[in-house]
Each structure stands twice: as structure tokens, then as C-alpha cells.
Amino acid sequence: MVERDPVIISGAGPVAMVLAVALYRQGVPFIALEMLDEPFVDQRAASHHPPTIAMLNELGLAEHMIAEGLKSPVYRFHDRVDHEMIAEFDLGDLKDEVEFPYVLQYEQYKLVRKVIELFGHDPAFDVRFSHTVTGFEQFDDHVMVKAELADGSVETLRGSYLVGCDGGRSVVRKGAGIDFAGFTYPEKFIKIGTYFDLTAHDDRIAIRNYFSHPDEWCNLFQVKGEPDKPDIWRFVVPMRVGETEEEAKSEESMQARLKRFFERDQNYEIAYANVYTVSQRVASTFNKGRVLLAGDSAHVNNPIGGMGLNGGIHDAVNLAEKLAAVWKGEGDVELLDLYTRQRHQASTEFTQAQTIANKKQLEERDPVQRKKRLADMRAMSEDKEQAKAYMRRAQLIDSVAATAAIT
Numbered sequence: 001m002v003e004r005d006p007v008i009i010s011g012a013g014p015v016a017m018v019l020a021v022a023l024y025r026q027g028v029p030f031i032a033l034e035m036l037d038e039p040f041v042d043q044r045a046a047s048h049h050p051p052t053i054a055m056l057n058e059l060g061l062a063e064h065m066i067a068e069g070l071k072s073p074v075y076r077f078h079d080r081v082d083h084e085m086i087a088e089f090d091l092g093d094l095k096d097e098v099e100f101p102y103v104l105q106y107e108q109y110k111l112v113r114k115v116i117e118l119f120g121h122d123p124a125f126d127v128r129f130s131h132t133v134t135g136f137e138q139f140d141d142h143v144m145v146k147a148e149l150a151d152g153s154v155e156t157l158r159g160s161y162l163v164g165c166d167g168g169r170s171v172v173r174k175g176a177g178i179d180f181a182g183f184t185y186p187e188k189f190i191k192i193g194t195y196f197d198l199t200a201h202d203d204r205i206a207i208r209n210y211f212s213h214p215d216e217w218c219n220l221f222q223v224k225g226e227p228d229k230p231d232i233w234r235f236v237v238p239m240r241v242g243e244t245e246e247e248a249k250s251e252e253s254m255q256a257r258l259k260r261f262f263e264r265d266q267n268y269e270i271a272y273a274n275v276y277t278v279s280q281r282v283a284s285t286f287n288k289g290r291v292l293l294a295g296d297s298a299h300v301n302n303p304i305g306g307m308g309l310n311g312g313i314h315d316a317v318n319l320a321e322k323l324a325a326v327w328k329g330e331g332d333v334e335l336l337d338l339y340t341r342q343r344h345q346a347s348t349e350f351t352q353a354q355t356i357a358n359k360k361q362l363e364e365r366d367p368v369q370r371k372k373r374l375a376d377m378r379a380m381s382e383d384k385e386q387a388k389a390y391m392r393r394a395q396l397i398d399s400v401a402a403t404a405a406i407t
Ligand SMILES: Cc1cc2nc3c(=O)[nH]c(=O)nc-3n(C[C@H](O)[C@H](O)[C@H](O)COP(=O)(O)OP(=O)(O)OC[C@H]3O[C@@H](n4cnc5c(N)ncnc54)[C@H](O)[C@@H]3O)c2cc1C
Pocket: 010, 011, 012, 013, 014, 015, 016, 033, 034, 035, 036, 040, 042, 043, 044, 045, 046, 047, 048, 108, 131, 132, 133, 134, 165, 166, 167, 168, 170, 171, 191, 236, 276, 294, 295, 296, 297, 303, 305, 306, 307, 308, 309, 310, 311, 312
């Protein structure tokens, strides 16, 4: 059947905007409804892995991101207890296998902003802010979606399909009664951004770093500042179980956290700080009738390894191709089941497995196990073939290849 109604997207975050560009380029009309009144300056994701950059390149987005972001071919693992660098992985070693042999540091809010800057002038690129999706009804050949506006009035929109790109607490997933099994970590994570240039003080620090420590593991990544500002170093560390957001974000506590990492007399200049509740969950299905899920509405994971948004972008690109075919009457509706089979497996077998393993690797408490893990990591980095195999897993290259093979 050839559809007439637009695809309705709940949310205008990064996954929604990539899906919107992919549908737009295939001539499929859409309406994206975003509850906020403007794009959110969201300091979560920044790392884009090689297959993701390739997908964004196909959509005409990568060149802008590369020009404005930071290329990071190398990443390092450190032992925070003994102040020792353990391992270095160089994506340049994969240059014959991938088009973009580096991780690109470019924050998710810049991606959303860029999409709107590039496409927002066209009325067909229909993104509506201050529209909170509150519910929907499915029928055989359409969906009816309810959105509440800033003034409290309610609009009902008719669509062909509804895609939930509305994050971990997705109203669409809940409304469709789709299970979101998994667990939430007892400790929250805090991200602190500082302008203090750590590379000037320790040349072992790369753009992307992971530090192992039994009590306070750490991720440390550099991102490019806004045009008139210096670059920012983002620390992500676990909070104590039971520590409140207010306690963790107090000036004293943030300074103490940063000074434990790198002692200095003066205080750090803090650009921003955010506290996150972190879970590992995957939706039982990514499609139910005319309702689809992509991004955090379908799966959430810890940020160690930078995989959540990458997986969400892989969902969006995969889904757009299938949904466009179905919408145009050129493909069977069964393609939407294939979307679930492919992306559900990518989520559980790659992203979930890898991020859980990444956290265990960094937080190991048993001293003997800890030494063994660090020694294994070092040995793997020193063996070219093992290092390449590791990077294929950690950069989601294997995930994309395995997904494509599912029929
Ligand atoms: C500290 C941290 C660091 C991270 N770093 C990385 C990284 O480097 N790489 C990576 O790949 N991932 C990373 N992630 C994960 C990444 O941030 C998420 O996977 C990503 O934001 C998911 O994008 P999304 O568009 O699916 O959801 P979101 O970014 O949550 O966007 C959802 C959008 O929907 C809107 N919305 C919600 N409900 C409604 C509604 N009812 N109606 C209308 N609009 C609605 C929201 O306002 C929002 O704009 C990190 C996460 C954290 C916590």
C-alpha cells in the first residue's frame, strides 16, 4: 500500500534528527514533535565511531562534523592507582578496513543544531518544538497522535507510522506496552567539564582516555569548545551510592573530585556538571503495529565506550531505509520485523555486552583480578591482530557487519 500520511516522530533529539534527514532525503514526509521549546544543549554523547561517521557521511552530515569536531585516532587505558599508562589503541591500524579510521568528538547537541541549520529552512523538514507527545491510538492504516502545546491546548495529528525517538523514558514505548527489561546501577555517574588543559601537564593523556580504579574509575575525553571558548575536558566518574545530586554538584565536592585526579593548588574552572542515572535495558521489540522505536527509547546502556547514541544512529539509518520502502509501497511490511531482528541483536549482543564488560574492566576491585585484567589489556594492545579485533568490537564495526547479515 502506498501511504499518504506523514511519519510522526516523537522527539527531536539526535536520533530523531538523523532519522528525519534520512527520511527527508528519500522523500518521505515526516513531522517531528519535540516537547522542549528549542534544541536541548545536551552534554551527553560526543564520540562517534567509524561506522557511524560513514553513515552520517552518506547523509551529508559528516563533513560539517569533521570540520567542527576533534578527530581522535588513538585512545588509551590507564591504571589510576599506579599512575601508569597500560595500553594504547590506534584506529589508524584499521585504515584499510574503514573509511574514517578515528573517533570523532562532536557533541550530540551540535549534531541536532547542525541538522536544523542545514535543513530547517525547508517547510518539508517539519520539526515542531513545544509539542509534548502524550498518547496515541493505532488503527489498521494510520495512527492518531496527541500532543500538548505550551499553552495547554491539545493537537491531534494523523500519521502513517509513529516512531518513538523520545529517549529512555519514552512515552511511545510505554503507550505501546513494550517491555523494557534490564537493570539500573545503584550508583549514579557525574560528568564534570573543565577548561583546564590536562595534556599540557601530562603527555600520556590522549583525547580519549579510560582510567581503571577500584573506587573511582574515570573516563576523560576532550571536546572542542564553542567558537569563542577553549576546549573542554569531560570527566565521568561514579558517585557514592546514596550521594545526592546536590552533594555531588557542590563546588567543594567537584573540586575534590578533580584534584584527586590531578592535584593542583588553584581551583578548576568548571564549564558544566551533570548527574546521570544509568541503566542497561533493551525493549522487547522495536516495532509493534505502526509503532516503532529507535535510540534510547529502544535501548539504554552505560556511557563507557560511547555506544548509546552510535547504536541509536545505526537504528535510525537502518529503519529509515526500510520504512521508506514500506511507506512507498515498494517493500513488504515484514521489513519492520527485520528491523527489530537486526537492531535488537546489535543492541543485546554488542552494545549491552560491551558496555557491561567495559564497566567491569574499569571498576574491578579484587587486586589480583585487577592486575590480571590490566595485564591482559596491555598484552592485547601489543598484539596487532588482537588489538584490531578489539577495536572492531569496541568501535561497533563488528556490530554493523553482524547486523547486516541477519535476514
Ligand atoms: C554521560 C553520558 C555520556 C554519553 N556519551 C556517549 C557517547 O560518547 N557516544 C554515544 O554513542 N552515546 C553516549 N551517551 C548516550 C547518548 O547520550 C544517548 O544514547 C543519546 O542521547 C540517545 O539519543 P536519543 O535521540 O535516542 O534520545 P535523547 O537524546 O534522550 O532525545 C530524546 C528527545 O525526545 C524528547 N522527548 C522526550 N519525551 C518526549 C515527548 N513525550 N514528546 C516530545 N518529545 C519528547 C526529549 O526532549 C529529547 O529532545 C552518553 C550518555 C551519557 C549519560
